[in-house]
Amino acid sequence: MENRQNIITTINDKRYEIEGDKAFMPLGSFLRQEINLTGTKIVCAEGDCGACTILLARDVGSDGKLLFKTVNSCILPVYLIDGAHVLTVEGLKISETELHPVQQAMADCNGAQCGYCTPGFICAMAGMAEKLKSENKEITEKRTKNFLTGNLCRCTGYKPILEAAASLDLSRTEYLKDRFHNPTWLLEMKKIKSMPMNMDFTGKKIKHNIFLPVSLEQALFAKKADPELRLIGGSTDIGVVVNKGRLTTPKTMALYHIDQLKKISHDQEFIEVGATVTLSEFEDYIESFIPEINKMLHIFASPQIKNQATLVGNVVNGSPIADTIPFLMVSDSIVVLQSIKGKREVLMSKFYLGYKKLDIRPDEIVVAVKIPRLKKSEQLRLYKVSMRKDLDISAVTFAGIVEVENNKVLSARFCLGGVAATVIRLNEIESSVVGEDFTKEVFVNLGKTLSQYISPLSDLRASKLYRMKVAENFFVKFQAEVSSGVV
């Protein structure tokens, strides 16, 4: 099969071919330094402030049109926009004399003070308009706050920004997917996704390689040939450490051109989430199956991060305070690994061997996560405590599933995060509570036994003592909520 040696992309409806070190730059820096699109701002360079927000369409929807979603361009390497359409704040204007309705609303409502955050807010608001219009939903203050949760304004001009959003009339806002519908580009997108991209270049210090396979077979052979090949999902973990200079990624492989890994599906037993399914896609899909996860994902990062980050990336990053792992572990989810020799399935509770040490063999790729469907009798609760409720790194997390009959505990599973080198299952506590009465007293006592099994650390986010107390209280909260039916 023919190999390409360049990234082919469209930015504001203009086609670009990008090669060499530019393909490794963060997209925000590429836009500003290489093609003079300086409307996009870089402030934190770690995905936190939203100043660098742009719209990215990598896929088409069921109507055959581009699906534009907001992402942070500061942590997104250029090679992740291969075959995609990028829109920046400059591309949103309708003509030289007519602004996009969001831009006009921000101008009319005085939504900019120093203006540094404004392009990011405008792109985030344009992304909100695109999504709400497609879902036939109105703009409300609550929805606006949710969509703009990843954008900070240091001049604190939030009120006029919210007023600008409230003044938008979605019926008069043209879809971006219609305005930028370009059949020639759509045909080329298809072609790009059928041709693997393999590019080498020698930088100042090291030789780099990027591989974008278009089939799983190609990906597995590449991983076998070079176990050092670094897998890249959405780059929301990796992009931050690379920007901070703590990691170089000389040999990388991203899987997003492989259609079979983009799938999320279910049968009677499992919900299966492919390696490149983003957290937003997962959030939309899982809502009707396990709504408790949506409550957790609601306070997990910003829309920009969730539109880019993958569930598998969260699992493989393996942080003891990752927010999806406690649920996946407590529900006995399974990590599906694959090499050219075949597939291997590992239970989440056996996947973490130590701090960031995982049961992945050098030639393996994680291809999916399988989540067992909950039984009707199983009650699930997920808790997270952090310094700030929204968009903050967890200090302690908890996941619990219990079955209760005639006020007796039939089965119980518990996980804690942020109290050890990995998220942990509490097997001893689980077996000790089975057969007991489902009462506050029993769960208060369970919490008190925790010190036998965990010894949390003190760090910037919380002291050891605080973590112990929070973990203990989670058990009391869990019993109170489940017994009173609070969700």
Ligand SMILES: Cc1cc2nc3c(=O)[nH]c(=O)nc-3n(C[C@H](O)[C@H](O)[C@H](O)COP(=O)(O)OP(=O)(O)OC[C@H]3O[C@@H](n4cnc5c(N)ncnc54)[C@H](O)[C@@H]3O)c2cc1C
């Ligand atoms: C601003 C911000 C807020 C955040 N908020 C939260 C939060 O609230 N809660 C939380 O838990 N996390 C949070 N994160 C962390 C991050 O977004 C998540 O961990 C995310 O799910 C990572 O997914 P990714 O696809 O971007 O991973 P990447 O950064 O692409 O990769 C992460 C790791 O997974 C490996 N990997 C990826 N795909 C595969 C594969 N198929 N096979 C094998 N290895 C693979 C990579 O090599 C890497 O080691 C936040 C990050 C940022 C920047």
Ligand code: FES
């Ligand atoms: S510059 Fe702050 S999120 Fe990108």
Ligand code: FES
């Ligand atoms: S207007 Fe100054 S940072 Fe928002």
